[in-house]
Amino acid sequence: MIALYRPGTSPLHRLPAGPKLIALMLLAIAITVFASNAWYIAGASALVVAGYFAAGFGPLEILRQLWTLRWIVAVTLITQVIFLPLPVAATNTGRVVTVVMLATLVTLTTRTSALLDAVERGLGPLRRIGVDPARVGLVMAMTITVVPVIAGYAASIRDAQRARGAKPRLRILVMPLLVMSLKHADELGDALVARGAE
Structure with missing residues (x-):
């Protein structure tokens, strides 16, 4: 969305x-x-x-x-x-x-980069109370990039269900989508740790 x-x-x-x-x-x-x-x-x-x-x-x-x-x-x-x-x-x-x-x-x-830069600049004064604008920008960037990924997972699951002749249903979509999303979150977390972003 x-x-x-x-x-x-x-x-x-x-x-x-x-x-x-x-x-x-x-x-x-x-x-x-x-x-x-x-x-x-x-x-x-x-x-x-x-x-x-x-x-x-x-x-x-x-x-x-x-x-x-x-x-x-x-x-x-x-x-x-x-x-x-x-x-x-x-x-x-x-x-x-x-x-x-x-x-x-x-x-x-x-552009997404311009939005993130604007948010970081806007949050700059909050450094005095312990807010890290760069970290907030990183979280926003990850959120923005992850949403299309999860949407792609959902589309792939629906296509696979149709290929098997199954009617698309919410309850049989949620579980594989949850598993794939959690796996992606684990991989993303490992990548951040490897780059010293944690």
Whole structure:
């Protein structure tokens, strides 16, 4: 779900990573706190869609990113409908989707290295209280690189199940995915130890 950088020359592509992260944080807070009904969600969504068009991405890219969020939408909506009225659950789900789409736009228009550098610079003042910005940047870099790897594992498992004629089911996907993910985590940990990063 973490989108990869797409080269471009739009104003959003040229904007430095720091201001984009600050804008993302402020907009995410505003959407979370103030988008209390469907009209506000619609306005925030229109703003995000305008951002995609400003960055040179058309309707197909927007639909593709929305499709990748289908499970988040399903899980968020279903779990909330159990405890909340449907309009409230739908509004909360709309908030989540809007913020995730906004974050995706930032990653689509910003190189990962630039994002990590901006985070390290932003965390610089926290060195006084014991925070290591370089270590935080390393953790973020590993997280960003591991997500596509796990997604690739999931796709491989689904393809293998289809090849055997088995119907894709969540319960028969989770266990092999968990095993492969833990194995990858062990290998990554061994590599970090070998390079003295621990």
